[in-house]
Amino acid sequence: GVYYNTLVKMDSHLIKYGVISSEDLYKDLTEWHWMYISGRLHKPVLLLNNNNKLTKALECNLHSAVLCSLLLMNKKYFALEELFMQITRLSYMGDFRMLVGEDRNKIENIVKPNLSHFRKLYSSIINEYLEPDTNNEEMWRLRVSMFVCIKLLA
Numbered sequence: 001g002v003y004y005n006t007l008v009k010m011d012s013h014l015i016k017y018g019v020i021s022s023e024d025l026y027k028d029l030t031e032w033h034w035m036y037i038s039g040r041l042h043k044p045v046l047l048l049n050n051n052n053k054l055t056k057a058l059e060c061n062l063h064s065a066v067l068c069s070l071l072l073m074n075k076k077y078f079a080l081e082e083l084f085m086q087i088t089r090l091s092y093m094g095d096f097r098m099l100v101g102e103d104r105n106k107i108e109n110i111v112k113p114n115l116s117h118f119r120k121l122y123s124s125i126i127n128e129y130l131e132p133d134t135n136n137e138e139m140w141r142l143r144v145s146m147f148v149c150i151k152l153l154a
Helices: 022-031 052-073 080-090 106-129 146-153
Strands: 002-010 013-020 077-079 130-132 139-142
Touching: 013 022, 022 052, 052 080, 052 106, 052 146, 077 080, 080 106, 106 130
Parallel strands: none
Antiparallel strands: 002 013, 077 139, 130 139
C-alpha cells in the first residue's frame, strides 16, 4: 500500500508525500494495478529520487495515460488542454468522492494553472503521437490511428 502524509508544512508551503514499496510502485506504473500512484503521477510532481528503472516505468505510465485518454476522447481534433484534462480525469474516474463532497472544478483547478508543466511533462509523447492542425495552431490531431493506440496499450 501507500502511506500518505498530507498537509505537511514545509517552509511556507503545504505539501503531501507518499511512501510506497518499489515493487508496488513499478507494478502500478506499468500495469495500472491500483491506479492510485500511477494516476497521481500522470500529473506534474516533484520526484526526490530517480533511477533508470523508475524513469522507464514513469514513461510507460505517461504513454499509457496519453493513449487511453486519446481513445476516451475519441475526437479528430482537440486542444492540448482537453487532453490534459482527460489525462487528469483518469485517476478520478472511480473515485466516489468526485460525486459528493469534492470540488466540481477539481480537474480544471489542477490543469489550468499547470498547463506549462503538463506541456513539459508530455512534450516528447505529444510529438510522438500528435501533430498540430495546419488550419488552427491551437488544435491538434492524431498522427497515428485509433487502432494503433489500442495496439500500443495492449
